[in-house]
Amino acid sequence: MTNEAKLRFEFDVDGDNFTSAGTASETVKYNLKQLGIAPDIIRRVAIVMYEGEINMVIHAKGGKAVVEIDSDEINITLKDVGPGIPDINLAMQEGWSTAPDNIRSLGFGAGMGLPNMKKYSDKMEIESVVGEGTTVKMCVKIRKEA
Amino acid sequence: MKIREIVELLGAKVLCCEEDLDNEVTSACASDMMSDVLAFVKDQAVLVTGLANPQVVRTALMMDIRCVVYVRGKNPDSLSVELARQKGIVLLSCDKRMFPACGILYDAGLKGGDLAV
Ligand SMILES: Nc1ncnc2c1ncn2[C@@H]1O[C@H](COP(=O)(O)OP(=O)(O)OP(=O)(O)O)[C@@H](O)[C@H]1O
Numbered sequence: 082m083t084n085e086a087k088l089r090f091e092f093d094v095d096g097d098n099f100t101s102a103g104t105a106s107e108t109v110k111y112n113l114k115q116l117g118i119a120p121d122i123i124r125r126v127a128i129v130m131y132e133g134e135i136n137m138v139i140h141a142k143g144g145k146a147v148v149e150i151d152s153d154e155i156n157i158t159l160k161d162v163g164p165g166i167p168d169i170n171l172a173m174q175e176g177w178s179t180a181p182d183n184i185r186s187l188g189f190g191a192g193m194g195l196p197n198m199k200k201y202s203d204k205m206e207i208e209s210v211v212g213e214g215t216t217v218k219m220c221v222k223i224r225k226e227a
Numbered sequence: 228m229k230i231r232e233i234v235e236l237l238g239a240k241v242l243c244c245e246e247d248l249d250n251e252v253t254s255a256c257a258s259d260m261m262s263d264v265l266a267f268v269k270d271q272a273v274l275v276t277g278l279a280n281p282q283v284v285r286t287a288l289m290m291d292i293r294c295v296v297y298v299r300g301k302n303p304d305s306l307s308v309e310l311a312r313q314k315g316i317v318l319l320s321c322d323k324r325m326f327p328a329c330g331i332l333y334d335a336g337l338k339g340g341d342l343a344v
């Protein structure tokens with residue numbers, strides 16, 4: 082472990098505005114590029130964070146996103162106080178979605194978001210309590226351990 | 228192929244970033260579901276879609292997609308165009324339906340990518 086300073090970004094994700102959903106991910110992508118992170122790593126972070134950010138907007142009325150960057154990895158924490166996920170295993174299945182038709186007509190609700198987040202992160206943890214909210218933590222490694 | 232060729236093949240309108248029409252693209256994906264697109268990781272890609280809200284452009288941005296083709300004569304809102312212009316994503320609109328548009332592009336050499344990082 083290095084003891085280099087961590088970079089930290091925090092965002093409020095507005096749950097009432099579908100149009101602005103994804104702006105936090107956009108900002109993170111921009112900053113990672115400025116930091117000179119490799120393009121494939123940036124793309125993976127962008128995908129998993131954007132999927133998570135969209136989920137917070139369409140399923141949970143918004144929340145908070147925190148992104149921490151050090152020399153080894155990028156950690157993304159998405160926390161909402163939405164309805165929670167009753168069955169996480171089910172939610173993780175490709176194609177499972179509770180998104181209503183109006184969300185589908187906007188291009189979301191294929192039930193692919195969580196599977197994408199799992200696939201493109203190196204580590205993902207979901208904690209969810211029905212009626213209290215959901216916290217998704219994802220890690221993308223910049224340097225693989227030797 | 229160059230994005231310019233897509234414009235010719237589909238008889239498309241260029242909505243922004245005309246200066247980038249000589250950029251090369253090699254693969255494409257087509258969907259109206261954004262998570263479908265987000266599962267597709269390929270370089271120098273084109274997105275063909277019938278959906279026209281700002282999340283389409285944001286999805287393209289996340290994926291480093293260089294060109295979005297709207298089919299069925301769809302036109303994106305001004306926010307989409309503004310975002311795309313800012314980020315250098317070429318937006319095209321054509322009257323063709325999804326299937327023929329994809330067929331024409333595939334025939335001309337654009338390939339679908341694998342699902343891999
Ligand atoms: N933050 C969240 N709060 C509450 N429920 C959630 C949250 N994230 C996901 N879910 C539930 O898990 C299901 C699956 O999520 P996933 O992201 O895989 O698919 P989707 O959002 O429905 O569609 P897609 O991501 O393909 O657009 C959702 O339909 C929803 O029921």
Ligand SMILES: [Mg+2]
Pocket residue numbers: 132135136189190193194195262
């Ligand atoms: Mg989702």
